[in-house]
Amino acid sequence: MAEPRVRDALNRALADAMAADERVVLLGEDIAGFGGSFGVTKGLLDRFGPERVRDTPISEAIIAGAAVGAAMSGLRPVVEIMFMDFVTLAMDAIVNQAAKAHFMFGGQCSVPMVVRLPHGGGISAGPQHSQCLEAWFAHIPGLKVVCPATVGDSYSLMRAAIDDPDPVIFIENKALYALKGDMPDPPAAVAIGEAAVARGGRDVTIVTYGACLGHALDAAKALASAGIELEVIDLRSILPWDEAAVLRSLQRTHRLIVYHEAVEAFGPGAEIAARMADIGFDELDAPILRVGSPFAPAAFSKEIDSAFFPSSARLIEAVRRILA
C-alpha cells in the first residue's frame, strides 16, 4: 500500500474509534456524503451509516453545543468545524459549556468530545480562512489542545483525543493533510501532553508544533552543514504541554526558540517562553526568542501571505541571533 497521508491516518483513526466504540459519532458540515472539505471523513458514511456520521446544517453554534449535550448524555461526539476561523461561532459551547461542565457540576459528568479544527495559512485563503487560534483554547481551563505534525501522531493523538474524558480541541494543519509519512503497525502509543524530540542537537532548542515542524527540520538540516545542531521538539500537545521535555532540552542547549505559525504576540510561544524564563532561568545563556507570524491578519495576496509566514529562513535568522 502506498505511504499514507495525514488525511488517511485521521480517517483510519476515526474509523477504528467508531468500530471500537459505538458511542462515537461524527457531526459536521458536509462530512457525510461529501466526505468533509478536506476529505478526512471519506467513506465513513458508507461504513457507519447516517445515524453516526451526520451532515449538519451550517450552524457551528448548534453543532458544537449539541456535541456538549450529547457528551453529557453518554455519546462521544467528534465535531468537524470546516475551518478553524469558523469556531468563533461555536465559542459559547466550547468555552462556557464544554470546558466548564466537569468542574462546574462537581464532577457529576465530563464532556468527552473532540472538536476538529483545520488551521493554518499559506494557501491564499485570506484573513477568514487561515488563522491559527490555538492560544485562545490553551487559555481556557478545562480544555485540552493537541496539534499533530506527522502521520503517526495524527492517528495516535486522534485515538487518544476520542478516548479522553475531557473536551479536546484537535487542530489539523491544512498544509499537512497531504503529507506522507510512516504509519507504524501497530500505531505508536502517544499520550496527550507528551512532546517528541524530532531531532537531537546540542546548540539551540527549537520548540514547535504542527506545520512548522517540517520547516524547523529543514532549518536544522541546513544549519548542520555549518556545524550548528538544533534540537527540535515537536510539542504535539499545546495544553497540557510537556514542560519537562522542553526543560530537559534547555538543560542541554541553554538556548530556546519557540517557533509557530500562530501570531507571535500572545501566542503559545509567549507562555512557553515565560514559563521557561521562570523554571529554566539558570539554564539560559541567551534571551528566549519567538518566531511566529507578525501581528496582522493573514492576507489573500501570495506575496503578503509568504512574507507573513514564519519561514525556515526566519528561524535560521533567529538561530544566528541567539548564538551571537
Add this chain to the structure above:
Amino acid sequence: MRKQKAESGPDTAQLPRWLDFHRSMHIIRQVESRLATLFADGEIPGFIHLSIGQEASAVGVCAALELADTIASTHRGHGHAVAKGMALDRFFLEILGKDEGACRGRSGSMHIADMGVGMLGANGIVGGGLPLAIGSALAHKLKGNGAVAVACFGDGAMAEGILHEALNIASLWKLPVLFVCDNNGWSEFSATKDVISLDLPQLARAFGIASRHLRGDDVVAVAEAAGQLVDAIRGDGAPRLIELHTRRIRGHFEGDAQRYRHDDAADREDPLVNHESRLLRAGVTPERLAEIAEAARGEVEAALQIARAGRAACAVGALDAVYAQRGAARYG
C-alpha cells in the same frame, strides 16, 4: 384518560395528582422565598434569579417527564431542578456553596445541576441550555431509550440565534425534544415586546414544529398540554414546542429594584392562588391546603438546616477538578 370533564365539578380521579401539584408548587415557592431572604440577609452571595410566579410551568412540564428524561434549564432554573426531582438538601447545600452540594459548591444557583435526575443544569448564558438539550436528545435517539429532552428558554432567548439553529436541527433530525418557553414578557430589564419582533407560534410553524401556546398560571392546563406533547414526542420522535405565558413576580435578579417596570397589570394570576381555588372548588378544605403548605415549609426548613451545617467548599479540591483526567490520556 387525561381528558378532563368541562368545569363541571370535582374530578375525584385527578385529585391526588392535583394535590401533588399543590405540594410541589408550594415547595418551590418556599424554596425561593427562603432564597430571597437568605440573599437579602447576605447568606448567599452572587446572583439569584427567582421564578416566583412561574411555578406552574416547572411543575406542569415536569409532571409529564420520567426520570430518564433530561432537562436543560435557564438561569431561572430552581423550579426545574426541584420539579425534576432534585433532593432539597442537595439543592440547598449547593446554593449555600457547600462541599456536599450537588456541584461541590462550584455552580451555585445559576448553574445548578443534578445529573442523577436528568437535570443538565441551569445556565448562565441566555439560550445556553438549548444546544445541550439538542445533544441530549440526539443521545436518547441513538441509544433508542425512548427518553425525551426538554429545552427550556425564556422569551429573551428568542433573540438568540441559537434558538433558530436548535429548532432547525431538531426538526431536521427529528429529535425527541420538547422546547419550553417561559414567556414572562421580560428580556432581563427590557420589555420583550420592545426588543423582539418575532411571533413564537409562527416561528415554530416555520420550522414545521407542532406547538401549543397557553397561559402558564394554570398548572393543570400546563400539565395536560405538556403531557400530550411529550406523549406525541415519544410516539413519533419529532420535536414539539410549548409556550407558557407567565408572570415574573420578582425582578430579573434579587436586588433588582425594577424601576424600569411600570406594567404588571397582573393579567396573569399567581398560579398557587389559582390552583388553590380549583382545589377548594373540588371540595378540598382550606385546612387541608394549609396543612400541605405547612408541610412544604417544614421540608424546606429541614433541608436548609442540613445545608447550613455542611462543610465549606474546598479550593484545593476544586483545582483538581478542572479535568476528569488530569494530564495525559494515552492511546496505545
Add this chain to the structure above:
Amino acid sequence: MAGAAGMLLMPKLGLTMTEGEVSQWLCAAGARFAKGDTLVVIETDKIAHEVEAPASGVIDEILAPEGQTVAVSLPLARWTLDGVSPSGNAGEDGEAPAPAAPQSPAPAFLPPPEPRVVATPLARRTAAAAGIDLARVTGSGPKGRIKAADVERFASDSPATVSPAPAPQAPASEPVRGVPDPALPGQAPTGHLAAIPQLHAIAEVEISKLLEMQARMQSVRGLEALELVSLLVLAVVRSIEAHPASNRIWTPEGAVAIPRIDIGLLSGAGHGDAILRDLGGRGLGAVSAAIAALPDRESWGPSGQADPSAITLQHALGSAADILHMPVVAGQAAILSFGGEHSLFRPDDEGLPALRHELRVGLSADARLFDVALADLFLASITRFLEDPLVLLAT
C-alpha cells in the same frame, strides 16, 4: 551637624575596569570640600575620571598618593561626610557611630549602586560555581553580554585566578559562532517564490544619537522637514558604497553589478513604491530632496520590473510594527526592512540601565548574491552609520 567617618574607595568606572591610577589629588588632607567639588582624578587605560564629592565634608587622610595604582573598591582616602548616616558609602571600618537617630531631612546621598554586570543566567551560575568574579570577564555577546563560554574562556586563560571550586558544568560544546551558508530552499509556503533562495539577517540599532541629531537639524532653517527615513536612506547608500558587492542583481547569466546606486522605497503604509535614482556620492540634502520630491505617497505607482534597483528599503517608522521579512523577488538583491522606533533599557558604560532608543533592521536577500558574511558586513555598516550619525554625515 552630625557627620560620618568612612572611606573614599576606588570607583569601578567601566565593565572591565579592575584597577585605576591616582592621577591627581585636588583636595589635600585636612581640607574641607563642598558637595560637587572634584576630589581626585583617576585614570585607567581608557579614561580619566574626576571623582566628585557626594556631600560636603573633610579629607582626614590620603591613603593612596598620586601615581599609585589601586584595585577597584580599595580605599583611596579616609574622609568624614557631613550629615551622612554611616550606612552610606562610609566603608566598613567600624569607626562610624552606631546607627544615628533619624535625622530630618537627611541629604539625599545614596551610594553609587554596584556597577551592573550584564551576563546570562547560565554565565552567572557557571562563574559562581567556579569562583570567578564576573566583573573581570569580558563579554562577547550582544552589547558586551557575558555568556557561559566567556566565563569558560576566562577560566582556562587564567586558571590561577579561579578558586578550586568544583568545575563548572560545561556545555557540550563551545557555542558556535559560525553561521551556515544558507543555500536553503526558499521556504515560501506557496512555492511560487521558491526559486530564489532567501537569506535573512537582523540587527538592532541604537538610534538615540540619530534622533537627537535629527531633532537638532529640524531646528535649522531649511531642514525643518528632515525625516528619519532620509537618514536611513543615506546610511544605506553609504553602506552600498562601502560594499559594492551588495549592488548586484541575479540574472540567468549570473550576478550582474549595477553601475549606479538606486534605492527602491516601499512606503510604510504599503500603498506602492518608488525608486530613488542615482544616489551615489550624494549627501543628506540631496537624498532628503529626492524623497521630498516623490509624488504623494498614497499614489506611488509600482516600480517597473524592467528597471530594477538592487536594494529596496521598507520601513515602519512612527509605528509599533516590527520588521517584516519580505521575500526577495526576481530583479532584487535585498530588501531592508526597518521596524518602528522603540525604547528599552540597556546597560550604559557604568553598567547601569539607561533608556535607549532603538530600531531593528532586517535584511532579506537573494542568497546567491549575499552570503552570510556580506549580509553581516552590510548590516554592520548600516548599524555603524546610524549609531554614529556624525560619521554618516562626514563620510
